[in-house]
Amino acid sequence: MASQASGISASGTNNASIGSFASKLSWNFNAFFYIDYPEKHLQAELGPKRRKTKGHRAYVCIHCQNPPWSNRVPGNAIHHAETAHRSLIRASEAANDTPSTFASGVLSGAIDSYIVSRPSQAALRSCFNKQAYIEAVVGLLTRRRPPFSAVEHSGLRDLALACNPAIGDLLINDRKQAMGYINSNYSLYSSQLAERLQTTQSKIHISSDLWTSPHRHGVLAVCVQWVDEDFKLQKALLGLPECKHGHSGATQAELVASTLRRFNITAQSLGYYIGDNAASNDTCLEELSKILEAESGAEYPHKRRRIRCIGHIINLALQAFLLARSKEALRAALEATADEPGSTMLEEFSQQLHELDPAEIVAHSDTTTHQEQRQEERQEQPTRKLTHARGKRATTTHQQASNVDERFAGWQGIPALAKLHALAVYIRSSALHNDQWYDAVGKQLGIDNITRWSSWHRVITVALKKKPQIIQFTAEQACKQINQIKSGA
Template sequence: MAGLRENASQPRTLGLMHANPKNPTYSTTVSTTFRHHLFKVHGIELDAHDHPVKKQRDNLIQDAFAKAGEVSAARQLMRQEDTLRAAVNRKAALEALVQLVTVRNLSYNCSSWPELHALIGAVNYTAEGIISLSHGSIQKLVSNSYCVHKDILRRRLQSSPSKLHLSADLLRHVLEDYNIWNKIGFYTGDNHGSNDKLCRLLGEHLHARGMSWEPRKQRIRCHGHVINLAVQAFLFMDSKEAARAALEQIEGDDEIAFGADFAQRVKTQRALGWRRLGPLGKIHNISVHMRENDYRWNLFKKRAGRSLGMDNDTRWNSWFLLLDVTLNLQEHVEWYQRRYYENLQDAYLAPNEWSILRETRTFLQPFWKITQLTEGRYATLDRTLFTMDVLHRHYTQAFQKHHENHALRSCIAASWAVFDKYYQRMRALPMVRQ
């Protein structure tokens, strides 16, 4: 060994130069590894200098104890090092670290945070070496943990006693990675044509693998989207015939995409004019009139305690909420109409129109409730089937109740034309008939 060298032109690199050309030059950027090599290979022992992060950590710990008046207590704890070291569960601590990094989306360099080391040291100062200062160590821990959990999930999926019910976009590489092609049962998605195309391509791919998967029979429509289309038809279509004509025309072009196209047709109908919506259109215009002027909006809010809100194109329930709030604040809305009568003559709600609004709310109430009941983790298949049956009965009762109200009955019929189409498709699914 000729001597030690340090490369100053590159990031700090420690190395050994050998006089014997048969022995290769040794170099490393990690001082701990370099000291270990000197001691193991050459018998040279060097004093290790504390890492700057460790120094800062120790200072933070001392400051924490000093501020808390616990310096003497810390000295007493030094005598209990063996007990404290035995209490450290390294495996559990590293798993907790992985969860902290992944769940909270922390960067891998958190291992060099003095504050984190100070926290660990304050809890148990003998655990100072439990977290490596290397950024790569955290990355390796996370990667190893991912592989372990992925393997557990793969075994559970492959050993599932029943078929898998997919409710997210299918990714071919995921199905291949987990090798669960033969476990695919049903797919749930909204009514957009792209999802039907996806199911069709999936069926063809599985058929090429020797598996049977029928797109039309194993495709489940999104429950919330079905309700949305049915209520949109009630609000904006002229009649049952208009709704069916729209459906038939769309299906003539592309049957699998009629859901998305029907929504566009509804939007076109609505764009013809808010006045065609009758009392609902008047509520919309009153709300718009309030929002056009800050003074009017604040005046109504101060008197009524809140604003009316506003409908939007995203979800039908914004219409229901606007209707519900308007009826609950009827006294204040009537006051607002009288105050700005000159501007709201065309949007003035007559007594009989208030009655129509109440009937409309009564009809839409079950749809609103069912939307809430089948959201998130509550959207199970059995609950969906049950609520579809509830709505089917609700339509029957509504037809009987409003048999003399031709205008409202026409709106209900338009909604029924859409709902019944999806209801029959749902009832035709093989897992429903079983």
């Protein structure tokens, strides 16, 4: 090592980068060394200490196989080549009468001209790992989700040919060919997964959910979880069958049953089913139990094995706690769903929680005469309307909010939330309003959504954070509307 250090010091390249080294050499550095990252496996570790870089690079000598040689310092690599492979360097120098020039840090001549034996076409093709290439393309298409036509792009082909110019006829150049490889991979790994599911240490638990693709295709995701023979929790996606002829529970049950049948999952090995609180999922599980019983003769206790979405239940409880005005309103909502079957009670309660009519509350709760009089007086008062610039939807929202019983009105009965909702609708009513808002506030407000449980939290967070800017924005918009009314008058 000392001799290497002295050689580096003598050459004056101890602290130089690889680019400055290569520009001073009369031979091609890349024909003797390739770059490796010995610590790159540390990137696979999870947690707060996960490595974000590949670590130190190492220059590995191509010509030293037994034993291999590598070093982290490029100057040491140059010294190694000039010491251990002097004959190859002289041969490469003899191939050129004058030192090679670089253009933008890349050697202008071919790399093959600097080594003694030029690789043949057969050698270049034999070093191409076609299976690894196919798996890489399949992984790119399925994990990053580019279009299948990406394999037909000339840029991807040029990239592969730049690495190996002899493999032009071995590349995937057709989208149908790529889809065929994906189907083959799925068939291969699904058969392996089916074998693993026969050696589980636990029941096989399933979950399903409907999803609509950007191209408006309805698909049903069927997932499984189980404990393997090493007592480790495993999970997998069994299939994404397309839901073509309806989204009813019976249709979903047929798709789930066909997926389970493909993986040899029977009623005896099937565990719990996890799904959201939609009534169609109850029907799906009931129909699935009939199919499984007809196929295997074993009964599947679908009511006991049904696990509902705990997030939805917690969301309903929070809404009832935060938005209900009285216990009578909650009692009215519960009584309105009391006659419904247990499988649909949560869904019906959610609907009643958001759309309970004042008349229904009066009919189901003990309303005092004073409360009835206050309700009548409030209904007789003229409804406060927004200006036409806020849009028809915002006006309707405030009209509904003013007519809802104050004991239970949901978010419509809370003035601050009703105002935020109207503001969100106004911003989204036109691109001009959105641009004016963003210029004044600098952050999108968003909008509340009944199916996005954290939407109200996000809207309120933005409103509190940008309160001064929002007050200024609303004041300016009000002034503009007043001026427009005056000028029109």
